[in-house]
Structure formats: structure tokens, C-alpha cells
Amino acid sequence: MDWDAFFTVHKDLPREGPGAPEDVAWACAPAEVPEDAAICDAGSGPGGDVAALLSVAPRGHVVAVDLHFGEAADARLANEPRARGVSADFTALEALPEAPFDLIWCAGALYFLGLEEGPSRLGRALKPAGVLAFSEPCRFVEAPSPEAGAIFGGYPLRDAEQIVAMVETQGFTVLGHRRVPDAGWEAYFQPLEARIAALRPGADAPLAAMLDQCAQEAAAWRAHRAEVGYLLVVARRT
Template sequence: MDWESFFTVHQDLPREGPGSDEDVEWACALAEVAPEAVICDAGSGPGGDIAALLSCAPNGRVVAIDKYFGDAADRRYASDPRVRGIKADFADLNQLAEAPFDMIWSAGALYFLGLENALASMARALKPNGVLAFSEPCRLVNDPSPEAVAFFEGYPMRTGAEIAEFARQAGYDVLGQRTVSDAGWEAYFQPMEARIKTLRPKADNALSEMLDLCAKEAADWRTYKSEVGYMLTVLRSAS
């Protein structure tokens, strides 16, 4: 991975993964998140979901943590005392000063920990009856093509039903599930494609390779979106 080229492409994008305000609003409404809730946005990217989280908990707080973009989230909300952005790994959220949390929101990031490890780690950082809402790579058909599986780099994808059952075995109650919409994916890819177009004319070889890779990601999703995607799952922790 040429990280310099990666960050050149991704610098100042509004979000670092698929999702939408509607996803946040749906999850918070389903979980009846309180206006004063303390929420952790785990794997927040530059903070694309923070505004929607604050809308659901206007009297609460959001702690946004991301290994690469947490400082961008902090700058983005520097004037809002309800938000703290942290550039750090989110594997041990229970170590944060604000923990335990009323809700943990994680858009397309828990799979970096592996689902089993992630569910256990998140449980340690939640209050009794706290809420975990996350989007996870999933199979939308029983036997996706090898090309579709390769889109998530061979990650062991489950169906939505299998994700739900896995969460139940981990001690959570499943409140609901739905797939992340095409609009949520386009909210990630379209700004990235606009940036690719801007960078193309003056790109050196390394950056050109990264631009090609990022453009292929968007094209591949549009090709295989009927086979694989993200399942948004809302859970309640044990009391």
C-alpha cells in the first residue's frame, strides 16, 4: 500500500465508507437512543456520521475515534463541545474516559477486528442495555461469485441471518437489520470519483496506480452490488 498516494486521494473526503444519515436515524430510532446519550463513533473516518448522531442525541456527546482520520473529525467539529475526535485504534474503547457508552456506532469498521473479537470488545465498552449498531460485509446471495467475494478481499462474509445469529450467541439481543442502501454507497464513492478526476491530470505513476485502484473499487461495487454489500445490524447488550 502506497500510503502517501492513498491519503492524497482520501484527503478531505466527507466520509471514509458507505453510509447515510438515514442509516443513523433508523438505528437510533429503533434503539430509542436518549437525547442525552453518550455515543462512540468507532472507526469514524473524518466524521461523516457525527451530525446525524448529534441530531439523534442533541443533548449528548459523541466520541469519534479512528486510527487514520480521528484528527480530521476533531478539526471538523472543533467548535462543538459535544464532540471529541481521537486519532487512535478503536480496539479498546473501554479504556476511553467517556466509557461505558450508551451507544456504539460503527459504519463498516468492525470487520477490521473480526466480528467475534469486535462483539466482545464492544460489549466491554457498553453500559448495561447499551446499543451497538454496525454495518458488516455480508452475502446477499447464497453463493456469490469469486469476483464478488474478492471485493471484500476474501473476508469470511455471512448472510444477514448468520450475522444476527452470531450476535445472539455473543449475548446480544437483535433489534433489527437492513442493508446499507445504494445511496449510502454512492455517498462514499461519488466524492471519491470527483477527487480522482481532479487529481488525474498531474498524477505521477504511484498516484496514478492508486487512482486506478480506487476507481476500480467503485466500478466493482456497481458490478457486484446484488451479490455482496453491508448489513446494518442494531443490537442491545445484556443487562
């Protein structure tokens, strides 16, 4: 991976994975998030979900946690007194001063821990009966094609039933689940494609290769979205 080229393409994009405000609203309805909730956006990337999270808890606050919480993300939260961003490892959320949380939101990031231990690991920072909402790579057909499987780089793809069962063995009751809608994927890919178009003229060889790779990522999802995608899961700690 050419990290310079990667960051040139991804720098300051509004999101770093699929998702939309409607997903937050959908997940928070069964979660019955308190008005003054303590909320963590774990693996927040640039904080694209923070505004939607704040809106479900009008007197609550959000801490956005990412290994690399960037300057642009900081600037975005600068005028928001109910939110802050921090560069930290989300495997230790319980060490944050805002913990324990009523809600941990984790869009397109729990797979870094793996489904075998991700929910229980993040769940340590939840209040009793707190809620974890996360999106997880999922297969929508029995046997996705190799091209579809490659979208998640060989990550083990399970169906919705298997995902629910694995979450429930880790001390949760699943309140609901649904596919992340196409609009959420487009909210990620369309700004990425605009960036690709802007950078294409004059790109050197490493950057051109990265632009091709990112364009291929979008094309692969559009071609195979009936086979694989993200499942959004809402689970209450029991």
C-alpha cells in the same frame, strides 16, 4: 500499497466507507437512544456520521475514535461543543473518560476485529442494555461471484441470518438489520470519484495506479451490488 498515493487520494474525503444520515436515524429508532446519550463513533474515519449521531441525542455527546483521527476531522468538530475526536484504538473504548456508552456506532470498521469477537469486544464499553450498531460485509446471494467476493478482499462473507446468530452468541439481542442502501455507497464513492477526476491530469505512475484501483472499487461495487454489500445491524447488550 503505496501509502503516499493512498493518502493523496483519500485525504479529507467526507467519509471513508459507505453510509448516510438515514442509516443513523434508522438504527437509532429501535435503539431508543436517550436524549442525553453518551455515544461513541468507533472507527469514525473523518467523522462523517458525527452530525447525525448528535442529532439523535439533542443533549448528548459523541466521541469519535479512530486510530488516525486527522486534522481535517478535528477542524470539522472544532465548533461542536458536544463532540470530540480522539486518536485511539477502538479495542480499548472502555478506557475513555466518556465510557460506558449508551450507543456505540461502528460503520464499516468492525470487520477489522472480525465478527467472531468484534461485538463482544466493543460491547465491553457499553452500559447494561446499551446498543451496538454496526455495518458488516454480507452476502445477499448463496454463492457470490469471485469478483463480488473480491470487493471485501477475501473477508469471510456471511448471510444476514448467520451474522445475526453470531452477534447473538456474544451477549446481544438483535433489534433489527437491513442492507446499507445504495445511497450510502454513493455518498462514499461520489466524492472519491470527484477526487479521482481532479487528480488524474498529471498523475505520476504510482498515483495513476492508485486512481485506477479506487475507480475499480466503485465499478466493482456497482456491478455486483446485488450479490454483496454491508448489513447494518442494531443489537442491544443483554
